[in-house]
Amino acid sequence: MPNPYDAYREKLQQIADVRYSLAVLQWDQETYMPAKSAGTRARQIATLSEVAHNMQTDSALDSLLEKLQEDKNLSEDERKNIELSLYDINQQKKLPGSFVRQMSEAISQSYQFWLDARKQNKFGIFEESLSKLVDLKKQEANYLGYENHLYNALLNQYERGATVAMIDPVFNNIRQPLKELIDEVGKKSQVDDHFLQQHFDKNQQWKFSMQLLKEMQFDFEAGRQDISEHPFTTNFSSEDVRLTTRIDEKDISNMTWSCIHELGHGLYEQGLPAKEYGLPLGEYASLSIHESQSRLWENNVGRSFSFCKYMFPLLKSYFPTEMQKVSVEQFYRSINKVQPSLIRTEADELTYHFHVIIRYELEKKLMENSITVKDIPAYWNGQYKKYLGVDVPDDKRGCLQDVHWSHGSFGYFPTYSLGSLYAAQFFNTASSQLKELQNEIVAGNFAPLLQWLRTNIHQHGRKFTSEQLCERVTGEPLNIDHFMKYARGKYLGIYTP
Amino acid sequence: MPNPYDAYREKLQQIADVRYSLAVLQWDQETYMPAKSAGTRARQIATLSEVAHNMQTDSALDSLLEKLQEDKNLSEDERKNIELSLYDINQQKKLPGSFVRQMSEAISQSYQFWLDARKQNKFGIFEESLSKLVDLKKQEANYLGYENHLYNALLNQYERGATVAMIDPVFNNIRQPLKELIDEVGKKSQVDDHFLQQHFDKNQQWKFSMQLLKEMQFDFEAGRQDISEHPFTTNFSSEDVRLTTRIDEKDISNMTWSCIHELGHGLYEQGLPAKEYGLPLGEYASLSIHESQSRLWENNVGRSFSFCKYMFPLLKSYFPTEMQKVSVEQFYRSINKVQPSLIRTEADELTYHFHVIIRYELEKKLMENSITVKDIPAYWNGQYKKYLGVDVPDDKRGCLQDVHWSHGSFGYFPTYSLGSLYAAQFFNTASSQLKELQNEIVAGNFAPLLQWLRTNIHQHGRKFTSEQLCERVTGEPLNIDHFMKYARGKYLGIYTP
Structure with missing residues (x-):
């Protein structure tokens, strides 16, 4: 059994591995990726995001953090890491999964409307989807407090x-x-x-x-x-x-x-x-x-x-x-x-x-x-x-x-x-x-x-x-x-x- | 509820998303990655491999495949996909997790010995680790049948x-x-x-x-x-x-x-x-x-x-x-x-x-x-x-x-x-x-x-x-x-x- 702080670090580092992999995919998308790859790359990015999200909200991580919160033997830096991780995870938990999906879909749509509105130089095209997004952001604020x-x-x-x-x-x-x-x-x-x-x-x-x-x-x-x-x-x-x-x-x-x-x-x-x-x-x-x-x-x-x-x-x-x-x-x-x-x-x-x-x-x-x-x-x-x-x-x-x-x-x-x-x-x-x-x-x-x-x-x-x-x-x-x-x-x- | 074949396809495609993400990381490693990144890239690749492996051996996929095996309404191509997926998963399951880890560690070591042996132009340096690997390959053959x-x-x-x-x-x-x-x-x-x-x-x-x-x-x-x-x-x-x-x-x-x-x-x-x-x-x-x-x-x-x-x-x-x-x-x-x-x-x-x-x-x-x-x-x-x-x-x-x-x-x-x-x-x-x-x-x-x-x-x-x-x-x-x-x-x- 590794000690709880090592287990916590390993979990966080694995999450980072996935987040950074995601960043490699995005970097490649903006620099070298050929045009026809756009569709599959979008789904590859979506899947990795979901994997990272699942790892971040894993209950085993919660239990570790709970245990570590009480640990008096941690160094100052270790305590700071635990404190910040708890903050991050609590922030994330405030948003229900269904809301996150709803927001993510609204953003995908809104982005397309914005592109089109810019192309046609007409705010009206963007208006409705932006209104929806603004409403969602207000909801988000209420969830976050x-x-x-x-x-x-x-x-x-x-x-x-x-x-x-x-x-x-x-x-x-x-x-x-x-x-x-x-x-x-x-x-x-x-x-x-x-x-x-x-x-x-x-x-x-x-x-x-x-x-x-x-x-x-x-x-x-x-x-x-x-x-x-x-x-x-x-x-x-x-x-x-x-x-x-x-x-x-x-x-x-x-x-x-x-x-x-x-x-x-x-x-x-x-x-x-x-x-x-x-x-x-x-x-x-x-x-x-x-x-x-x-x-x-x-x-x-x-x-x-x-x-x-x-x-x-x-x-x-x-x-x-x-x-x-x-x-x-x-x-x-x-x-x-x-x-x-x-x-x-x-x-x-x-x-x-x-x-x-x-x-x-x-x-x-x-x-x-x-x-x-x-x-x-x-x-x-x-x-x-x-x-x-x-x-x-x-x-x-x-x-x-x-x-x-x-x-x-x-x-x-x-x-x-x-x-x-x-x-x-x-x-x-x-x-x-x-x-x-x-x-x-x-x-x-x-x-x-x-x-x-x-x-x-x-x-x-x-x-x-x-x-x-x-x-x-x-x-x-x-x-x-x-x-x-x-x-x-x-x-x-x-x-x- | 999506129909089982759609659910199967989505699962396989998500696994592919992770495998291909892994391939992007490896491609970048061989083409553009700066030298100091070697260590973290290795762990990013290891983590994604583990994620892919866990998805491939998810029991929900097993149940889907079992159900689809009996499905008489599938097209010829769909049946072929199911047949090949079953084969792949069965092959994979023949190797116990502990053995896969043992093999993977032996390979990491062996590769280092091979690099060193080549550098020093001396097979003797590689010999012991290669022997170990050959023994493991024999075990693997026995697991596979x-x-x-x-x-x-x-x-x-x-x-x-x-x-x-x-x-x-x-x-x-x-x-x-x-x-x-x-x-x-x-x-x-x-x-x-x-x-x-x-x-x-x-x-x-x-x-x-x-x-x-x-x-x-x-x-x-x-x-x-x-x-x-x-x-x-x-x-x-x-x-x-x-x-x-x-x-x-x-x-x-x-x-x-x-x-x-x-x-x-x-x-x-x-x-x-x-x-x-x-x-x-x-x-x-x-x-x-x-x-x-x-x-x-x-x-x-x-x-x-x-x-x-x-x-x-x-x-x-x-x-x-x-x-x-x-x-x-x-x-x-x-x-x-x-x-x-x-x-x-x-x-x-x-x-x-x-x-x-x-x-x-x-x-x-x-x-x-x-x-x-x-x-x-x-x-x-x-x-x-x-x-x-x-x-x-x-x-x-x-x-x-x-x-x-x-x-x-x-x-x-x-x-x-x-x-x-x-x-x-x-x-x-x-x-x-x-x-x-x-x-x-x-x-x-x-x-x-x-x-x-x-x-x-x-x-x-x-x-x-x-x-x-x-x-x-x-x-x-x-x-x-x-x-x-x-x-x-x-x-x-x-x-x-």
Whole structure:
């Protein structure tokens, strides 16, 4: 008989084996799978999901956890694993099997309607299935339970502990100063970025991205990069992390910063403790902390002037003709152009948050019944005019742009903004603790920063919540001043002639 | 309640989902997986294997099969599926779980010893673990049951119905005429094939192989080709077939015919009936029939003069300098050079069979205790001298060359030779039914031959045994005369100055 903790670990690791196998199938689907395989791959994925679900809800695991909950001989980390596993399993049990199936079917349908609605550029086509999904999400929230606001149950699914009471003040406090900064920047003469939109050869872009990843400390013995339609990061253990990128030959910045963004996610996964494979402490802390890692590398590092000093000569070596007449100063300005726009994924660092805030407020209103699904396009377009001053010409470039809702993901968007805010706060602390950080970035030496992230964030896995981690690392709770100070310093500098 | 046949099909398809997921993990392991992932991937594969095994031995499946066995309303194909599923499950049940685990551990160990023995070029290192494995295989044969010869139980695992009484006469009858042909050829002046061993650029070879696969009817909407250390074919359904190849820059023939060989396997998989996904009728008939498809394309098509007329100009377009002074006649002779050698996988069409015969006889003797594991090197080297006239310089190039034994595969090798013999017989029938076959091959039109194989072989899946299929397609049982006639005609032609 193995001791109960070993038995628990083995069970969790077997569940992880199936979940990660599922991830391999999904990775293959997005990278290499031939077209005709779509149907059978969908059923292979469905079967593995069911297998994983059955293993997770096995009563033998319950009994083990019950026994281990009383065990006084466990180490602190072991107790934490047990506590988190109990939380996960209890959360899962709140949803009846019949409801999970109903939701999963509604999502499959809704996704098809969303695809069709986008194609035909007509929200009306998506409306009915989205209404059904919103109703189901309300039911889900009731199953999960919540205090104060129904939306809290959904926010909590993506960011444990996140509530309207926590996020409202963050967005309320940042909205005004951010709007003022964007307006101030908008009054200045605009930066010239036309040279980013030349023809940039695919193969050269690929080689450039691979060298960048290598120099930026991605461990290719424990991961790789491939091409997919939409860039993403997945992993099958902390020793097998897969990044993907896409290459737009008409725009060098598209691939470059998406590649650095995914690198940030990938470095986090590679830094999670391998010995905790399959256990909660081997997992990432939260979605917002994951996003903080991608944003930190993409923006705080990747769009800084120090980084441009390192990277621009490298880029120039791959595209000497295209970049011949461009100076590093021009380059730095061009990749930090601020311009209110329609599409979230193409937005700059400043206007980005309004895309998230609009969705957050919209979802909150939907959940509290202060607007209905029918009202979405009008509400959406009104908010884009109000916050960003842009006219939304159609649904495709408006409320149909993101896949999230059709996947049943409500409460997800805030983690994007929280990620940026945490990133600024972490980077501020790192900068004060690593005196030579800027010089090291200029020199292309990223090891000290990575080591700092490993020690302060990555190695802890899911041991701390986002808030606990933030306090531990920076000495204070989430504070938007760090982001605003960073943003003001940077963009007023760029936009001062 | 679904009807029992639908319930049976769904269960089988779910098992297939897991088995094919496992195959995706293995494919990724051999093609793209980063080095550090080896450990976790091994456990992911082990867990999925266990999941599949548990599903296969689920008693609910037993009850369904029992019920369906009595069902008079099933179609002929449905009855065949039930019959084959019952056979498979009964075979599986003959081995106790504890024995399966014991075997699996012995194989893991044995494989490590084999790797080490090969590295150190010393059979002694492998000996003990191989002895253990041979003992276990004897136990396995006893669990499985057999008539007349213990080896029959093992042969039957790879080729249903194969017995010593069936294979002995095949090998006995072919040995003498084949030896005479090889000797006769050996007396003639040898062909010049030095131009096959120039430097052939990797990328050019890759492009050439992709064009070849496309023109030879591989459906890239339902499959792909990648690079791996050892070429193989796997599939995740008949609509997702993965070939791999390897490229040796010092030898163009290495990649070319290995690529065509895998193509033959791949075309077979793509031709299996998609509607029988997960069911026995959706599977290949047997290993020897699978091999007949790869050999038919590799040898009967791919090493023919007609094929050279088609392919050599294409090859020349990729390597104009390297092939500048080579005529299609010289090329044809060079790729059909006969030369007794040490390594099975590098052997020509004629001497190949002796490599198989030696292993077959050796395994038979091991199983009947007429030699022991300790005797293997001496026996091996003696037989190579006797049959092929070559001196085996060391174990690495002798009895340690193949991985099969360390994987616990005893009884596998005969399927290689049977495959060649079936290929010759099938190709003979195809040639008499497709009057324009040679002209079509010259013209690079492979659709008629593929259509013939689809109709006569592929579409039937596992409906017929190798022997039944052979009779159906060619009107007679396996007959070595077809191979010998083909071999004599071809090689005496080449070796007549």
